[in-house]
Structure formats: structure tokens, C-alpha cells
Amino acid sequence: MRSPAIKTEIATEPGASHSFRLQGDWTLRALAPRLATLRAELGGAPTDARWLLDDVARLDSFGATLLWHAWGQRWPAAISVADELRQIIARVADSAVEPLPAAPPFTAVDAIIVLGRAMLSFRDHALDFIRLMGQLCLDVAYLLQHPRDWPLKEISANVYKVGLKATPVAALVGFLIGIVLSYLSALQLRAFGADIYIVNILGLGIVRELGPVLVSVLVAGRSGSAMTAQLGVMRVTEELDALSAMGISRTLRLVLPKVIALTLAMPLLVLWTSGVALLGGMVSAWMQLDLGMAFFIDRLPQVVPVSNLYIGFAKGAVFGLLIALVASHFGLRVRPNTESLSANTTASVVSSITIVILVDAVFAIATRSIGVPR
Amino acid sequence: MNGRPVIDMRGIVTRFGANVVHDGIDLSVTRGEVVALVGGSGTGKTTLLRHIIGLTRPAAGDVSIFGAPLFSGSINEQRTRRRRFGVLFQHGALFSALNVAENIGFPLRELRIASKDEIHNLVALKLAMVELEPATALLMPAELSGGMIKRVALARALALEPELLLLDEPTAGLDPDRSAAFVELVRSLQNQLGLTVVLVTHDVDTLAALATKIAVLADRRIVSYASLEETMEVDHPFIDRFFRGPHGRRALARSGGDH
Incomplete structure (x- = not known):
């Protein structure tokens, strides 16, 4: 490999212009280390310069592009170049004539279109979600008539995955939250001499409210994202299509076990x-x-009346159902590319946490007269 | 420099658990050659290619490319060495989040040495090289057909002006017509740019049309490394089946005019 160089020959006779003699290898690899200097030298050349390319040992399309753009995308008036190299530069020149189509710029109309699309996509999501729930109801009806087709193995595997395997992290988070909550409340209660009410606060707060919501957030992040990603990758690798081709319902075999397992777990x-x-x-x-x-x-x-425990269970079951439904909904919407996979996984976790908190508020209103000692 | 082999593999041993795939393979490729790796499935053709790229490392043996061990020198030297070869993966491995033009321009943009106009120009040039319309530039990989994916991937492999091109099953998944066109394209680019090419294939048509030398992998080693005519003379059950089977014979008869 010979290092590329430019030798400038100042014209001696009047009327003649500078000549630039290029030497060495004009290839990407040879040019890269001294590109800045060479660029400056090329840029400083006057428009009527003579270009002598006879000493160039090798020229690749990067070198040719560099020269072509330094010449302002036209052949210099005076040039001496071997036919072989001229061809390489000509190819670059040809491809420069027809520029790549540029993505159209973003206008006010596009903004309206984006807004409209967002609205329509919300409608799409709602319809898809309803369709998914309807399909699941049909699946359950089918299974009630054909009890042998229950996907029991899948359900049990999912209960193990989303339930048992989540216990260590749930315990750690729960224990720490319990300590923090108790510690903070204890400081306030002691000021009033109401130490004993710590039991009421912790009991009601944790059993009725904090337990279900905390677990939901944890499970949405842990299992919801995993479900979306799994279904999404199955779409990318065409496994979903393979299931359809075998006449196996994807909702019955993939979604229903997840929904039932999470509702149980x-x-x-x-x-x-x-x-x-x-x-x-x-x-x-x-x-x-x-x-x-x-x-x-x-x-x-x-x-703490025992009805609080039942409310906690009911919340848990409903939240589990919602998380699994939302995760499956987004998982089935993944299109076969990485961008869509990441967008849908994010949307799945964010939506399920938001929905859980919304539904929790509904629960709070609906059960306001149950299990709260006055 | 011309005398030194581009790829030099010595005593390569590869094991997957207890399964020995390669047992002392030597392979040397000189500049300008087109070497085809053939062999039955599970004989480690693609694994050998991955050793050359440096994605996997053999259990024993040395891989040198461009006259230096693959993993020698500083990180910068290793990176520079890697930029001297381009790889066409079996399924294209295009970045699905980027459109065609961004995919092809990606290696150049990563180098940070070319201006935006130059990159545009080079992308247009590479697209023309692989015989794709400029309009494809804005398409996403998911919108491309199998043949177009291979072409775009080839254009991306050529982006950094490589001296060595590694092709993993370049014609797998293409119909015979497109497969022939793609082989023709690779051959003309190889002539035009003076590339050294190593390809993995089990398509007799492809290797008859492209390869100047054929390395036959069987029984955990290279049982023959010679030109097509000489390979045909070798007495080995795999070569017998592969080249002298009904399909192989037909393919060779078809390409007979070229040799």
C-alpha cells in the first residue's frame, strides 16, 4: 500500500495554470489516515488547475467520489488520466447525476395526518382488543364443550413462570416497602402517642391497596414485557404463521394459557x-x-376486616387478567422488525401499568363502603 | 504483499461439546481467488467462515488474514483489519430499523470520514453496482423481496471497499433465475474490483459458475482443495454424490460452456 499524496507544480510559463499530480493509492484504506489534509489540499485547488492522475496506483470508488466532489461534480478542463481510472470516476459521476430520492419533508399537512393516524390507531387498538377478548370468550366456550382440549400443560408452565419464579423478587420488594412504610408511619404516630394504630395503617394499606398494585407493577414489568416480546419474536420468526398453518388457534394455545395463568397466579x-x-x-x-x-x-x-383480603384477591385476579390481555394484544401487533418489537414492548408495559392504576381507582370507588372500619 | 495469502488457516480444531467438527484444517486463500467451501450439512462450512470473520474462535489452530493473526494488535488495528473484508450473511442481516440507503451508508457513516454528499453519491453508486433502482433507497428491509435483500446486503458489504468478500450461502432461498443473476453479479463485481471471495454454498450451479477453487469439507477435514476439474477426479464418497449425482451432473453440463 502506497500512501496517497498530491504534488503541486507551480506553473512557470505565463498562461499555464497549476498542475496537481496525484500519487499513490487513492483507496478508502490508504486515504483514511490523512483524509483531512488531502481534503484541504484538494479544496484549495484553483478551478483552472491541471490534474495529472497518471501516477495513481489504485483508485476505488471512495477515492473517485472524493475527487469528483472536490472537482465540484464536473470534469476539470485539463486532466490527464488513464482510461481505466476514467471509467471508475465516470461510474461515480453517473450515479451522482440521479440523486437518491429524499424522504419528503415534514409539513403542516403531515402533522394533521400524524394526528389523524394516532386517533385511528387508537380506534384500531380498541377494536383489536375487543376482538381478542371476544376470541378468548369463544375459545373458552369451545373448551367447555371439548374439555380434552384444555391447554393444561401450557397453563401450568405459565403459572410456574409468572408466579413461582416471581416470588423472590416480589418478596424482596414487599419486605423493603413494608419496612419503609412502617418506619415513616411510626415516626408520625409516635408524635401523637398513637403507636398502636400502626397495625391499622399497615394492615389496611398493604392488604387492600399496596399489595395488589405493587405486584401488578412488578408483574407488568417482568412477565408482561416477556409475553409481548415472546409473541413478537414468534411473529418475526414466522412461528405464529406456522401455528396458523397447522390449524392451531394462536389465541387458544398462546394467549389463553397466559391469561388464565396470570389470573390464577x-x-x-x-x-x-x-x-x-x-x-x-x-x-x-x-x-x-x-x-x-x-x-x-x-x-x-x-x-382489618377479612373482606379487605378478598378485595385484594379480586384486584389481583383482575389486574393479572388485564396485564396478560394487554401484553398479548401488543405482542400480536408486532410487525417483523426490531423497531416495532421494541415499540410494542414499551407500549405494553406502560399501558398495562396505566390501566391497572385506572382500574384500581374504579375499585376504590366501587368498594368504598366495604371493609373500612369507621 | 501479493505473494502472501489473504487468508491462512492452520490446524483448525473446532468442538461443540463432545462433537468434533473440524480436526486439523489447513486452508490458504491467495489474492484474487474465488474459493467455495462445500460439504454436507453439519460439516462446519459456516463455522469455518465464522472463524475467518472472528465471530467464533477455534479450540486450536491459528487464523491469519492479510498476513497477520486475526486477533493480534491493538483494538484499532483489529478494527482496521475487519474493515478490509465485507460479509454477506445468509439472511442478509440488514438492520430492520434502517431503510435501504441508511443500511448501505451505515458503515461509511460509522467511519466519520465522508461528507453527507459523498455518502449519498457512494450509496447511489453501490445501488447501481448491485443493479437496484434508486427508488429502492427509501424502502425498509421488511418491504424487500428475498433477492433484493441479498443485493442490498451485498451493497452494504461493499460499502467499505473491501479486498475480501465472504459470502454465506449467497444463493440460498433464491429461485434459479434470480440465483443465476446474483451469481453473475458477484462474478462481474469480482472481476471489476479484483476481490478475493470465499463463499459457502451447497448449490452446484453457484460454484460451477463462480469458484476458481473448491474446498471440500468431509470427515472433519478438507478432503480436496483444487479447481473444479481436479475436484471431479478425486475419489471420495461425498464428492461422488455431490458432483456426480444426477443434479450435480446436470448443473455441470449447463455450465460446461463457461469453462
């Missing part, structure tokens, strides 16, 4: 997480307020 996860969170709260109350654990456990059923 979530109440159990809620129970587990609430229990561990209460344990954390208990430990903190014991250390902070000297409230004995036995006393805490003894007092809990007296101040």
Missing part, C-alpha cells in the same frame, strides 16, 4: 407479597415502636 402473588410486606412492617414496628410481633399478629384481624 396473581392473587397468590398478592397474598405472598402482602404477607412479606406485613412481616417487614412488623419487624420495623418492633424495632421502632417496641411493638411485639405477637401483639401485631393478634391485633391484625381485629382491625
Whole structure:
């Protein structure tokens, strides 16, 4: 490899112009290290310069492009070049004539179109979601008539995946939240001498509200995203199409097991997480307020009516159902490219958390007269 | 420099668990050659190609390209070495989030040495080289047909003006007509740019039309490394089946005029 160089020969006789003699390899690899200097030298050439390319050992399309653009995209008036190299430059010149079509610029009309598309896509989502739920209802009706077709293995595998495997992280988060909540409340309650109400606050707060919502957020991030990604990748690898080709319903075999499994597993996860969170709260109350654990456990059923536990279970089941439905909905909408996969996974997690919190508010209003001691 | 082999593999041993795929393979490719790796499925053709690219490393043995071990030198030297070859993956491996023009321009943009106009010009040139319309520039990979994906991937592999081109199953998944056109394209580019080419294939048509030398992988080693005519003379059950089977014979008869 010979380093590329430019030798400038100043004209001696009047009327003649500068000549630029190019030497060495004009290839991408040879040019790259000294590109800035060469560019400057090429740029400084006067328009009537003579170009001598006879000493160029090798020229590739990058070198040719560099020269062509330095010449202002036209052949210099005076040039001496071998036919072979002239061909290479001519090819570059030909492709420069017809520029690549540029993406049209973004105008006000486009903005309106984007807005309209967003509205229509919201309608699309709603329709698709309803269609998915309808299909699942039909699947369940079919399964009730054909009990042998229940996808029991898939359901059990999903319960293990979304339920049992989530217990360690749910326990860790629950325990820490319990400690924090108890610690903060204890500081306030002590100021009023109302230490004993820590049991009421923790019991009601965790069992009725915090447990289900906390688990939902965790499961949406953990299992919801996994479900969307799994269905999405199955679309990319055409596995969904393969299932359809075999006449196997994708909703029955892929979506329904996930929905049933999460609906079953979530109440159990809620129970587990609430229990561990209460344990954390208990430990903190014991250390902070000297409230004995036995006393805490003894007092809990007296101040927290058992209906709160049922509300927690119901919330868990409904949230689980929603998360699985939303995750599957977005998973089935993935188009076969990476951008769509990432967009849909994000949308899946964000939507399911938002929906869970919305539905939680509905629950709060609907159950406002149940299980709250006055 | 011309005398030194572009690729030099010595004593390559590859194991997947207890399964030995390569057991002491030597392969040397000199400048300007078109070498086809053939062999039955599971004989490690693609794995050998991945060793050359540096995506996998053999359990034993050395891979040198352009006269230096693949993993020698500073990170910069290794990167520069990698930019001297272009790879066409079996399924194209186009970046699905970028359109065709961005895909082809991507390696150039990463180098940060070309201006926007020059990149545009070069992308247009590469598109013309692989015989695609300029209008395809704005399409996304998902909108392309199988043959177009291969062409765009080839254009991307050529973006950095490589001296060595590695092709993994260049004609797999193309109908015979397009496959012949693609082979013709690779051959004309190879002539035009003076490329060294290594390709993995199990298509007799492709290798009869392209290869100057054929490396036959069987029994965990290279059982023959010679031109097509000489390979035909070798007595080995795989070569027998592959070249002298009914399909192989037909393909060779078709391409007989070219040789």
C-alpha cells in the first residue's frame, strides 16, 4: 500500500495554470489516515488547475467520489488520466447525476395526518382488543364443550413462570416497602402517642391497596414485557404463521394459557407479597415502636376486616387478567422488525401499568363502603 | 504483499461439546481467488467462515488474514483489519430499523470520514453496482423481496471497499433465475474490483459458475482443495454424490460452456 499524496507544480510559463499530480493509492484504506489534509489540499485547488492522475496506483470508488466532489461534480478542463481510472470516476459521476430520492419533508399537512393516524390507531387498538377478548370468550366456550382440549400443560408452565419464579423478587420488594412504610408511619404516630394504630395503617394499606398494585407493577414489568416480546419474536420468526398453518388457534394455545395463568397466579402473588410486606412492617414496628410481633399478629384481624383480603384477591385476579390481555394484544401487533418489537414492548408495559392504576381507582370507588372500619 | 495469502488457516480444531467438527484444517486463500467451501450439512462450512470473520474462535489452530493473526494488535488495528473484508450473511442481516440507503451508508457513516454528499453519491453508486433502482433507497428491509435483500446486503458489504468478500450461502432461498443473476453479479463485481471471495454454498450451479477453487469439507477435514476439474477426479464418497449425482451432473453440463 502506497500512501496517497498530491504534488503541486507551480506553473512557470505565463498562461499555464497549476498542475496537481496525484500519487499513490487513492483507496478508502490508504486515504483514511490523512483524509483531512488531502481534503484541504484538494479544496484549495484553483478551478483552472491541471490534474495529472497518471501516477495513481489504485483508485476505488471512495477515492473517485472524493475527487469528483472536490472537482465540484464536473470534469476539470485539463486532466490527464488513464482510461481505466476514467471509467471508475465516470461510474461515480453517473450515479451522482440521479440523486437518491429524499424522504419528503415534514409539513403542516403531515402533522394533521400524524394526528389523524394516532386517533385511528387508537380506534384500531380498541377494536383489536375487543376482538381478542371476544376470541378468548369463544375459545373458552369451545373448551367447555371439548374439555380434552384444555391447554393444561401450557397453563401450568405459565403459572410456574409468572408466579413461582416471581416470588423472590416480589418478596424482596414487599419486605423493603413494608419496612419503609412502617418506619415513616411510626415516626408520625409516635408524635401523637398513637403507636398502636400502626397495625391499622399497615394492615389496611398493604392488604387492600399496596399489595395488589405493587405486584401488578412488578408483574407488568417482568412477565408482561416477556409475553409481548415472546409473541413478537414468534411473529418475526414466522412461528405464529406456522401455528396458523397447522390449524392451531394462536389465541387458544398462546394467549389463553397466559391469561388464565396470570389470573390464577396473581392473587397468590398478592397474598405472598402482602404477607412479606406485613412481616417487614412488623419487624420495623418492633424495632421502632417496641411493638411485639405477637401483639401485631393478634391485633391484625381485629382491625382489618377479612373482606379487605378478598378485595385484594379480586384486584389481583383482575389486574393479572388485564396485564396478560394487554401484553398479548401488543405482542400480536408486532410487525417483523426490531423497531416495532421494541415499540410494542414499551407500549405494553406502560399501558398495562396505566390501566391497572385506572382500574384500581374504579375499585376504590366501587368498594368504598366495604371493609373500612369507621 | 501479493505473494502472501489473504487468508491462512492452520490446524483448525473446532468442538461443540463432545462433537468434533473440524480436526486439523489447513486452508490458504491467495489474492484474487474465488474459493467455495462445500460439504454436507453439519460439516462446519459456516463455522469455518465464522472463524475467518472472528465471530467464533477455534479450540486450536491459528487464523491469519492479510498476513497477520486475526486477533493480534491493538483494538484499532483489529478494527482496521475487519474493515478490509465485507460479509454477506445468509439472511442478509440488514438492520430492520434502517431503510435501504441508511443500511448501505451505515458503515461509511460509522467511519466519520465522508461528507453527507459523498455518502449519498457512494450509496447511489453501490445501488447501481448491485443493479437496484434508486427508488429502492427509501424502502425498509421488511418491504424487500428475498433477492433484493441479498443485493442490498451485498451493497452494504461493499460499502467499505473491501479486498475480501465472504459470502454465506449467497444463493440460498433464491429461485434459479434470480440465483443465476446474483451469481453473475458477484462474478462481474469480482472481476471489476479484483476481490478475493470465499463463499459457502451447497448449490452446484453457484460454484460451477463462480469458484476458481473448491474446498471440500468431509470427515472433519478438507478432503480436496483444487479447481473444479481436479475436484471431479478425486475419489471420495461425498464428492461422488455431490458432483456426480444426477443434479450435480446436470448443473455441470449447463455450465460446461463457461469453462
